[in-house]
Amino acid sequence: MTDLFSLPAATAGPQLHVARRTFERLRSVPELARRYADCGAPRSLDDLAALPPLDKDALNTALAHLEPRAERGAGATWLFQSGGSTGAPKVGHAPTGFYMTGVHAQWQPLDHDDVFVNAWGAGRMWGAHFLAAALADLSGCRILAVGSVTTDEYADWLTFFAAAGVTAIGGTPSVLRLWFAHARAAGLQLPALRKVLWLGEAWQPQLAADLAAVAPRARRWGMFGSTETWVVGTNTPDCPADTFHPLPEQLVHVGAEDLLDFTTLNPDMLNPVLRYRTGDAGTLLACPCGRPGPAMRVLGRRDSVVQVRGLGLHVDELIARAEREPGVNRAQVLITEQRGRAATVELLLLTGPDGPADVERLRRDLLSATFTLSTAFQHDPESFRVRPVDELISNDRTGKTAGLVVREGS
Numbered sequence: 001m002t003d004l005f006s007l008p009a010a011t012a013g014p015q016l017h018v019a020r021r022t023f024e025r026l027r028s029v030p031e032l033a034r035r036y037a038d039c040g041a042p043r044s045l046d047d048l049a050a051l052p053p054l055d056k057d058a059l060n061t062a063l064a065h066l067e068p069r070a071e072r073g074a075g076a077t078w079l080f081q082s083g084g085s086t087g088a089p090k091v092g093h094a095p096t097g098f099y100m101t102g103v104h105a106q107w108q109p110l111d112h113d114d115v116f117v118n119a120w121g122a123g124r125m126w127g128a129h130f131l132a133a134a135l136a137d138l139s140g141c142r143i144l145a146v147g148s149v150t151t152d153e154y155a156d157w158l159t160f161f162a163a164a165g166v167t168a169i170g171g172t173p174s175v176l177r178l179w180f181a182h183a184r185a186a187g188l189q190l191p192a193l194r195k196v197l198w199l200g201e202a203w204q205p206q207l208a209a210d211l212a213a214v215a216p217r218a219r220r221w222g223m224f225g226s227t228e229t230w231v232v233g234t235n236t237p238d239c240p241a242d243t244f245h246p247l248p249e250q251l252v253h254v255g256a257e258d259l260l261d262f263t264t265l266n267p268d269m270l271n272p273v274l275r276y277r278t279g280d281a282g283t284l285l286a287c288p289c290g291r292p293g294p295a296m297r298v299l300g301r302r303d304s305v306v307q308v309r310g311l312g313l314h315v316d317e318l319i320a321r322a323e324r325e326p327g328v329n330r331a332q333v334l335i336t337e338q339r340g341r342a343a344t345v346e347l348l349l350l351t352g353p354d355g356p357a358d359v360e361r362l363r364r365d366l367l368s369a370t371f372t373l374s375t376a377f378q379h380d381p382e383s384f385r386v387r388p389v390d391e392l393i394s395n396d397r398t399g400k401t402a403g404l405v406v407r408e409g410s
Protein backbone atom coordinates (compact mmCIF):
# COMPACT_ATOMS: atom_id res chain seq x y z
CA MET A 1 0.00 0.00 0.00
CA THR A 2 2.77 2.39 0.95
CA ASP A 3 4.28 2.20 -2.52
CA LEU A 4 1.39 4.44 -3.60
CA PHE A 5 2.91 7.35 -1.70
CA SER A 6 5.37 9.87 -3.12
CA LEU A 7 7.69 9.43 -0.14
CA PRO A 8 9.02 6.21 1.38
CA ALA A 9 7.85 5.33 4.88
CA ALA A 10 11.31 5.99 6.29
CA THR A 11 11.21 9.60 5.03
CA ALA A 12 7.54 10.39 5.66
CA GLY A 13 7.23 8.64 9.03
CA PRO A 14 9.23 11.13 11.11
CA GLN A 15 7.16 13.98 9.62
CA LEU A 16 3.75 12.45 10.30
CA HIS A 17 3.44 14.51 13.48
CA VAL A 18 2.26 17.30 11.16
CA ALA A 19 -0.49 15.04 9.80
CA ARG A 20 -1.44 14.04 13.36
CA ARG A 21 -1.80 17.70 14.31
CA THR A 22 -3.93 18.33 11.19
CA PHE A 23 -6.01 15.30 12.16
CA GLU A 24 -6.65 16.75 15.62
CA ARG A 25 -7.62 20.10 14.12
CA LEU A 26 -10.07 18.46 11.71
CA ARG A 27 -11.52 16.28 14.44
CA SER A 28 -12.21 19.41 16.51
CA VAL A 29 -14.60 20.71 13.84
CA PRO A 30 -18.11 19.78 15.04
CA GLU A 31 -19.44 19.15 11.52
CA LEU A 32 -16.55 16.75 10.78
CA ALA A 33 -16.30 14.97 14.12
CA ARG A 34 -18.32 11.97 12.92
CA ARG A 35 -16.10 11.44 9.87
CA TYR A 36 -13.11 10.91 12.13
CA ALA A 37 -14.87 9.28 15.09
CA ASP A 38 -13.61 5.78 14.32
CA CYS A 39 -10.13 6.83 13.23
CA GLY A 40 -6.92 7.10 15.16
CA ALA A 41 -4.21 9.71 14.63
CA PRO A 42 -2.00 8.49 11.75
CA ARG A 43 1.23 6.87 12.95
CA SER A 44 2.12 5.23 9.64
CA LEU A 45 1.42 5.64 5.95
CA ASP A 46 -1.07 2.77 6.18
CA ASP A 47 -2.91 4.63 8.94
CA LEU A 48 -2.96 7.73 6.76
CA ALA A 49 -4.33 5.84 3.76
CA ALA A 50 -7.16 4.55 5.97
CA LEU A 51 -8.39 8.06 6.87
CA PRO A 52 -11.39 9.45 4.96
CA PRO A 53 -10.37 11.74 2.12
CA LEU A 54 -11.25 15.42 2.36
CA ASP A 55 -13.02 17.35 -0.40
CA LYS A 56 -13.30 21.08 -0.98
CA ASP A 57 -16.59 21.46 0.89
CA ALA A 58 -15.32 19.65 3.99
CA LEU A 59 -12.08 21.62 3.93
CA ASN A 60 -13.99 24.89 3.72
CA THR A 61 -16.27 23.82 6.56
CA ALA A 62 -13.12 23.19 8.61
CA LEU A 63 -11.60 26.55 7.68
CA ALA A 64 -14.78 28.40 8.64
CA HIS A 65 -14.53 26.80 12.09
CA LEU A 66 -10.77 26.92 12.58
CA GLU A 67 -10.10 30.42 11.18
CA PRO A 68 -6.35 29.72 11.05
CA ARG A 69 -3.87 32.55 11.52
CA ALA A 70 -0.18 32.79 10.72
CA GLU A 71 2.05 32.62 13.80
CA ARG A 72 2.98 36.01 15.19
CA GLY A 73 6.14 37.19 13.47
CA ALA A 74 5.41 35.07 10.38
CA GLY A 75 3.64 37.90 8.58
CA ALA A 76 0.01 38.36 7.70
CA THR A 77 -2.67 35.79 6.98
CA TRP A 78 -3.90 36.11 3.41
CA LEU A 79 -7.31 34.89 2.28
CA PHE A 80 -7.68 33.73 -1.32
CA GLN A 81 -10.41 32.37 -3.53
CA SER A 82 -10.19 28.62 -3.64
CA GLY A 83 -12.62 28.17 -6.50
CA GLY A 84 -15.97 26.66 -5.74
CA SER A 85 -18.02 26.76 -8.86
CA THR A 86 -21.14 28.47 -7.56
CA GLY A 87 -22.18 30.63 -4.67
CA ALA A 88 -19.93 32.81 -2.58
CA PRO A 89 -16.19 32.42 -3.09
CA LYS A 90 -14.65 29.66 -1.03
CA VAL A 91 -11.59 30.74 0.82
CA GLY A 92 -8.11 29.34 1.43
CA HIS A 93 -5.56 30.76 3.85
CA ALA A 94 -1.82 31.29 3.59
CA PRO A 95 0.83 33.26 5.43
CA THR A 96 2.96 35.90 3.72
CA GLY A 97 5.48 34.07 1.56
CA PHE A 98 2.89 31.48 0.46
CA TYR A 99 5.27 28.58 1.33
CA MET A 100 7.45 29.50 -1.65
CA THR A 101 10.73 29.06 0.21
CA GLY A 102 10.06 25.32 0.06
CA VAL A 103 9.36 25.56 -3.66
CA HIS A 104 12.42 27.69 -4.33
CA ALA A 105 14.62 25.25 -2.42
CA GLN A 106 14.03 22.62 -5.08
CA TRP A 107 12.99 24.60 -8.17
CA GLN A 108 14.73 27.72 -9.47
CA PRO A 109 13.42 28.61 -12.92
CA LEU A 110 14.32 32.28 -12.37
CA ASP A 111 17.69 33.73 -11.52
CA HIS A 112 19.15 37.11 -10.68
CA ASP A 113 19.54 38.15 -14.32
CA ASP A 114 15.94 37.50 -15.33
CA VAL A 115 13.39 40.15 -16.23
CA PHE A 116 10.13 38.49 -15.23
CA VAL A 117 6.61 39.50 -16.27
CA ASN A 118 4.08 38.36 -13.67
CA ALA A 119 0.97 38.04 -15.86
CA TRP A 120 -1.20 36.17 -13.39
CA GLY A 121 -4.19 38.36 -12.57
CA ALA A 122 -3.91 40.27 -9.30
CA GLY A 123 -6.83 41.23 -7.08
CA ARG A 124 -10.19 39.49 -6.60
CA MET A 125 -8.51 37.34 -3.93
CA TRP A 126 -6.65 35.31 -6.56
CA GLY A 127 -3.51 33.69 -5.18
CA ALA A 128 -1.26 32.86 -8.12
CA HIS A 129 0.02 36.40 -8.77
CA PHE A 130 1.28 36.76 -5.20
CA LEU A 131 2.67 33.25 -5.08
CA ALA A 132 4.68 33.89 -8.26
CA ALA A 133 5.81 37.24 -6.87
CA ALA A 134 7.14 35.47 -3.77
CA LEU A 135 9.11 33.04 -5.94
CA ALA A 136 10.51 35.87 -8.06
CA ASP A 137 11.43 37.71 -4.88
CA LEU A 138 13.45 34.72 -3.68
CA SER A 139 15.23 34.51 -7.04
CA GLY A 140 16.33 38.14 -6.88
CA CYS A 141 15.26 38.87 -10.46
CA ARG A 142 13.65 42.02 -11.85
CA ILE A 143 9.84 41.85 -11.61
CA LEU A 144 7.26 43.48 -13.88
CA ALA A 145 3.95 43.05 -12.03
CA VAL A 146 1.65 43.43 -15.02
CA GLY A 147 -1.36 41.27 -14.10
CA SER A 148 -4.23 41.10 -16.55
CA VAL A 149 -4.70 43.61 -19.36
CA THR A 150 -7.54 44.41 -21.75
CA THR A 151 -7.62 43.36 -25.40
CA ASP A 152 -6.51 46.70 -26.81
CA GLU A 153 -3.52 46.92 -24.46
CA TYR A 154 -1.62 43.79 -25.51
CA ALA A 155 0.34 45.22 -28.43
CA ASP A 156 1.69 48.17 -26.45
CA TRP A 157 2.69 45.99 -23.53
CA LEU A 158 4.37 43.44 -25.83
CA THR A 159 6.38 46.20 -27.51
CA PHE A 160 7.43 47.35 -24.06
CA PHE A 161 8.39 43.78 -23.06
CA ALA A 162 10.62 43.41 -26.12
CA ALA A 163 12.33 46.75 -25.42
CA ALA A 164 12.77 45.88 -21.74
CA GLY A 165 14.50 42.62 -22.65
CA VAL A 166 11.94 40.44 -20.89
CA THR A 167 13.41 36.96 -20.35
CA ALA A 168 10.58 35.27 -18.46
CA ILE A 169 6.80 35.42 -18.25
CA GLY A 170 4.32 33.56 -16.08
CA GLY A 171 0.57 33.03 -16.12
CA THR A 172 -2.17 30.45 -16.54
CA PRO A 173 -1.88 28.72 -19.92
CA SER A 174 -5.12 30.38 -21.09
CA VAL A 175 -3.72 33.81 -20.32
CA LEU A 176 -0.36 32.96 -21.89
CA ARG A 177 -2.19 31.92 -25.04
CA LEU A 178 -3.79 35.36 -25.20
CA TRP A 179 -0.42 37.07 -24.86
CA PHE A 180 1.21 34.95 -27.56
CA ALA A 181 -1.81 35.09 -29.86
CA HIS A 182 -1.74 38.88 -29.71
CA ALA A 183 1.99 38.88 -30.32
CA ARG A 184 1.55 36.67 -33.39
CA ALA A 185 -1.31 38.82 -34.67
CA ALA A 186 0.81 41.95 -34.29
CA GLY A 187 3.90 40.30 -35.79
CA LEU A 188 5.81 40.90 -32.53
CA GLN A 189 8.59 38.72 -31.19
CA LEU A 190 10.13 38.43 -27.75
CA PRO A 191 13.66 37.39 -28.75
CA ALA A 192 15.06 37.45 -25.20
CA LEU A 193 12.27 35.30 -23.73
CA ARG A 194 13.69 32.01 -22.38
CA LYS A 195 11.26 30.91 -19.68
CA VAL A 196 7.51 30.49 -19.49
CA LEU A 197 6.21 29.73 -16.00
CA TRP A 198 2.71 28.32 -15.64
CA LEU A 199 0.28 27.24 -12.95
CA GLY A 200 -3.45 26.93 -12.54
CA GLU A 201 -4.45 24.86 -15.56
CA ALA A 202 -3.14 21.98 -17.61
CA TRP A 203 -0.52 23.00 -20.17
CA GLN A 204 -2.05 23.64 -23.58
CA PRO A 205 -0.09 21.95 -26.38
CA GLN A 206 -1.01 24.79 -28.76
CA LEU A 207 1.33 26.98 -26.73
CA ALA A 208 4.27 25.20 -28.35
CA ALA A 209 3.24 26.59 -31.74
CA ASP A 210 2.79 30.05 -30.22
CA LEU A 211 6.24 29.90 -28.66
CA ALA A 212 7.86 28.71 -31.87
CA ALA A 213 6.57 31.84 -33.60
CA VAL A 214 7.00 34.43 -30.84
CA ALA A 215 9.83 33.23 -28.63
CA PRO A 216 11.59 30.24 -30.21
CA ARG A 217 14.10 29.91 -27.38
CA ALA A 218 11.53 29.90 -24.58
CA ARG A 219 10.81 26.73 -22.62
CA ARG A 220 8.06 25.86 -20.13
CA TRP A 221 8.41 25.53 -16.35
CA GLY A 222 5.28 24.26 -14.59
CA MET A 223 3.84 24.20 -11.11
CA PHE A 224 0.93 22.03 -9.97
CA GLY A 225 -1.23 22.89 -6.98
CA SER A 226 -4.44 24.39 -5.70
CA THR A 227 -5.43 27.15 -3.31
CA GLU A 228 -6.02 24.46 -0.69
CA THR A 229 -2.70 22.63 -1.04
CA TRP A 230 -0.60 25.45 -2.48
CA VAL A 231 2.20 24.24 -4.75
CA VAL A 232 2.41 20.46 -4.68
CA GLY A 233 4.99 19.85 -7.39
CA THR A 234 7.02 21.41 -10.16
CA ASN A 235 8.50 20.41 -13.48
CA THR A 236 11.18 21.51 -15.90
CA PRO A 237 11.44 21.63 -19.69
CA ASP A 238 12.89 18.10 -19.54
CA CYS A 239 9.73 16.66 -17.93
CA PRO A 240 6.45 15.89 -19.75
CA ALA A 241 4.00 18.75 -19.27
CA ASP A 242 1.61 16.57 -17.24
CA THR A 243 4.31 15.21 -14.89
CA PHE A 244 5.45 16.99 -11.75
CA HIS A 245 8.01 16.27 -9.03
CA PRO A 246 6.31 16.55 -5.63
CA LEU A 247 7.88 18.81 -3.05
CA PRO A 248 9.34 16.96 -0.05
CA GLU A 249 6.84 18.75 2.21
CA GLN A 250 3.89 17.42 0.18
CA LEU A 251 2.86 13.80 0.58
CA VAL A 252 1.05 12.61 -2.54
CA HIS A 253 -1.05 9.45 -2.41
CA VAL A 254 -2.79 7.53 -5.20
CA GLY A 255 -6.09 6.22 -3.85
CA ALA A 256 -9.17 4.47 -5.19
CA GLU A 257 -9.91 4.99 -8.90
CA ASP A 258 -6.46 6.57 -9.21
CA LEU A 259 -7.67 9.68 -7.38
CA LEU A 260 -4.81 11.74 -6.00
CA ASP A 261 -4.88 13.08 -2.47
CA PHE A 262 -2.47 15.38 -0.75
CA THR A 263 -1.27 15.64 2.85
CA THR A 264 0.88 18.50 4.01
CA LEU A 265 4.04 17.78 5.97
CA ASN A 266 4.76 21.50 6.37
CA PRO A 267 4.18 22.51 10.01
CA ASP A 268 3.46 26.11 8.92
CA MET A 269 0.57 25.13 6.62
CA LEU A 270 -2.61 26.95 7.67
CA ASN A 271 -5.10 24.93 5.60
CA PRO A 272 -5.83 21.53 7.21
CA VAL A 273 -4.67 19.48 4.22
CA LEU A 274 -5.03 15.82 5.14
CA ARG A 275 -5.81 13.42 2.29
CA TYR A 276 -7.23 16.39 0.39
CA ARG A 277 -8.62 15.51 -3.04
CA THR A 278 -8.56 18.05 -5.82
CA GLY A 279 -10.60 15.69 -8.04
CA ASP A 280 -7.56 14.98 -10.20
CA ALA A 281 -6.60 11.42 -11.01
CA GLY A 282 -2.98 10.50 -11.41
CA THR A 283 -0.20 8.02 -11.06
CA LEU A 284 3.29 7.91 -9.59
CA LEU A 285 6.10 6.97 -11.95
CA ALA A 286 9.70 7.64 -12.88
CA CYS A 287 10.02 10.89 -14.83
CA PRO A 288 11.81 10.66 -18.19
CA CYS A 289 13.97 13.63 -17.11
CA GLY A 290 15.93 11.16 -15.01
CA ARG A 291 15.48 12.85 -11.67
CA PRO A 292 15.24 10.11 -9.02
CA GLY A 293 12.16 9.46 -6.90
CA PRO A 294 8.54 9.10 -7.94
CA ALA A 295 7.00 11.86 -10.05
CA MET A 296 3.27 12.53 -10.25
CA ARG A 297 1.57 12.28 -13.60
CA VAL A 298 -1.80 14.11 -13.61
CA LEU A 299 -4.42 12.34 -15.69
CA GLY A 300 -7.34 14.77 -15.36
CA ARG A 301 -10.62 14.96 -13.47
CA ARG A 302 -12.81 12.10 -12.28
CA ASP A 303 -15.99 13.89 -11.15
CA SER A 304 -18.79 15.85 -12.81
CA VAL A 305 -16.24 18.48 -13.60
CA VAL A 306 -15.49 19.39 -17.18
CA GLN A 307 -12.45 21.35 -18.26
CA VAL A 308 -13.25 24.80 -19.62
CA ARG A 309 -10.12 26.56 -20.82
CA GLY A 310 -8.14 24.51 -18.35
CA LEU A 311 -10.37 25.27 -15.36
CA GLY A 312 -12.80 22.83 -13.79
CA LEU A 313 -16.48 23.65 -14.27
CA HIS A 314 -18.91 21.77 -12.00
CA VAL A 315 -21.66 21.05 -14.51
CA ASP A 316 -24.10 19.55 -12.01
CA GLU A 317 -23.81 22.52 -9.66
CA LEU A 318 -24.39 24.99 -12.47
CA ILE A 319 -27.50 23.11 -13.61
CA ALA A 320 -28.82 22.85 -10.06
CA ARG A 321 -28.36 26.58 -9.62
CA ALA A 322 -30.26 27.36 -12.82
CA GLU A 323 -33.06 24.94 -11.97
CA ARG A 324 -33.68 26.73 -8.69
CA GLU A 325 -34.65 29.79 -10.74
CA PRO A 326 -38.45 30.36 -10.91
CA GLY A 327 -39.83 29.43 -14.33
CA VAL A 328 -36.96 27.07 -15.21
CA ASN A 329 -38.01 23.43 -15.62
CA ARG A 330 -34.71 22.03 -16.73
CA ALA A 331 -31.28 23.24 -17.70
CA GLN A 332 -28.47 21.88 -19.85
CA VAL A 333 -24.89 22.99 -20.43
CA LEU A 334 -23.74 23.19 -24.05
CA ILE A 335 -20.02 23.66 -24.65
CA THR A 336 -18.92 24.47 -28.17
CA GLU A 337 -15.27 23.73 -28.77
CA GLN A 338 -12.98 24.94 -31.49
CA ARG A 339 -9.81 22.92 -31.94
CA GLY A 340 -10.26 21.41 -28.50
CA ARG A 341 -10.78 24.68 -26.65
CA ALA A 342 -14.10 25.92 -25.23
CA ALA A 343 -15.21 28.76 -27.50
CA THR A 344 -18.58 29.23 -25.78
CA VAL A 345 -20.45 27.85 -22.80
CA GLU A 346 -24.23 28.10 -23.11
CA LEU A 347 -26.76 27.33 -20.44
CA LEU A 348 -29.95 26.19 -22.17
CA LEU A 349 -33.16 26.70 -20.19
CA LEU A 350 -36.34 24.76 -20.74
CA THR A 351 -38.83 27.20 -19.32
CA GLY A 352 -42.32 26.53 -17.99
CA PRO A 353 -45.71 28.05 -18.81
CA ASP A 354 -45.00 31.00 -16.52
CA GLY A 355 -42.69 32.26 -19.21
CA PRO A 356 -38.92 32.57 -19.27
CA ALA A 357 -36.94 33.60 -16.26
CA ASP A 358 -35.04 36.88 -16.18
CA VAL A 359 -32.34 35.51 -18.45
CA GLU A 360 -29.91 38.39 -18.44
CA ARG A 361 -29.98 38.75 -14.66
CA LEU A 362 -29.43 35.00 -14.27
CA ARG A 363 -26.54 35.19 -16.71
CA ARG A 364 -24.91 38.02 -14.77
CA ASP A 365 -25.46 36.26 -11.44
CA LEU A 366 -23.97 32.98 -12.65
CA LEU A 367 -21.01 34.67 -14.27
CA SER A 368 -20.09 36.66 -11.20
CA ALA A 369 -20.73 33.78 -8.78
CA THR A 370 -19.00 31.04 -10.77
CA PHE A 371 -15.27 31.27 -10.37
CA THR A 372 -14.49 29.09 -13.37
CA LEU A 373 -16.72 31.11 -15.71
CA SER A 374 -15.66 34.55 -14.52
CA THR A 375 -12.00 33.55 -14.85
CA ALA A 376 -12.18 31.54 -18.07
CA PHE A 377 -14.24 34.22 -19.81
CA GLN A 378 -12.59 37.19 -18.18
CA HIS A 379 -11.61 38.60 -21.58
CA ASP A 380 -14.74 37.57 -23.51
CA PRO A 381 -17.64 37.35 -21.03
CA GLU A 382 -20.10 37.38 -23.94
CA SER A 383 -18.95 33.81 -24.70
CA PHE A 384 -20.95 32.63 -21.71
CA ARG A 385 -24.65 32.72 -22.66
CA VAL A 386 -27.96 31.79 -21.10
CA ARG A 387 -30.63 30.92 -23.64
CA PRO A 388 -34.28 29.83 -23.25
CA VAL A 389 -35.09 27.00 -25.68
CA ASP A 390 -38.17 25.03 -26.72
CA GLU A 391 -36.37 21.75 -26.20
CA LEU A 392 -33.04 20.60 -24.85
CA ILE A 393 -30.53 18.68 -26.95
CA SER A 394 -31.15 14.94 -26.89
CA ASN A 395 -28.98 12.12 -28.10
CA ASP A 396 -30.78 10.82 -31.20
CA ARG A 397 -29.45 7.33 -30.66
CA THR A 398 -30.28 6.86 -26.99
CA GLY A 399 -33.06 9.44 -26.62
CA LYS A 400 -31.31 10.62 -23.46
CA THR A 401 -30.88 14.26 -22.52
CA ALA A 402 -27.59 14.65 -20.74
CA GLY A 403 -26.75 17.55 -18.49
CA LEU A 404 -23.69 18.31 -20.58
CA VAL A 405 -23.37 18.41 -24.35
CA VAL A 406 -20.02 19.14 -25.98
CA ARG A 407 -19.95 20.04 -29.65
CA GLU A 408 -17.17 20.80 -32.06
CA GLY A 409 -17.89 24.21 -33.62
CA SER A 410 -16.84 25.47 -37.01
Ligand SMILES: [Zn+2]
Pocket residue numbers: 235236238239240243245287288289290291295
Ligand atom coordinates in the same frame (compact mmCIF):
# COMPACT_ATOMS: atom_id res chain seq x y z
ZN1 LIG B 1 11.08 15.33 -14.47
